[in-house]
Amino acid sequence: MAFTLTVNGATHSIDTDEDTPLLYVLRDELGLNGAKYGCGVGQCGACTVLSDGAPLRSCFVPAASLSGRAITTLEGLRAPDGTPHPLQRAFLAEQAGQCAYCIPGMILAAEALLREKPAPTEAEIRTALDANLCRCGSHNRIVRAIQRAAAERQR
Incomplete structure (x- = not known):
């Protein structure tokens, strides 16, 4: 087809x-x-x-x-010049990806959240990512990365 x-x-x-x-x-x-x-x-x-x-x-x-x-x-998500997206930079800064297998899905779920809610609470972030699994247990660093990216977008 x-x-x-x-x-x-x-x-x-x-x-x-x-x-x-x-x-x-x-x-x-x-x-x-x-x-x-x-x-x-x-x-x-x-x-x-x-x-x-x-x-x-x-x-x-x-x-x-x-x-x-x-x-x-x-x-x-990258800019045309190859510059990493704010979420990508935040995930790197917070060392949010231990094995990084889940990270693309986490970043895209976070992007959808931040488009809808530019300044989400920690509870809203956790709810938005509830269906994205991380077997390494990096959830706390992932949440911090999303908070960092949200703060950067607010500047």
Whole structure:
């Protein structure tokens, strides 16, 4: 099945089976490896991307169903000159990624939160990330990183 996807501001012509998950198209067809395969059933958050600004688990959503929507991956958060996004800088500063497998999903979930609530409370951050799992136990550093990024955006 042929369709188009808009990913990180660029339009791509895709020709794949209509049931192919977005994650596979991103990684295998477009070479975007930020989103990770974790559980395959949308429960861990490693595959999180943004669809029209809202978090979306890309591992089980058919890519063809997203034609016409704006998809943002971790790679799409960087500025055109390659400058890291404020969330990326904050995650580095807080050493929030021990193994870093969950971090792309965490950053994209945090970006969706900060777009909706520029100055979230700690409880709001924890609630927004509740469905994103970190097996390393870096949650406290992840929360601090999001607080840091929110503060930076307020300046």
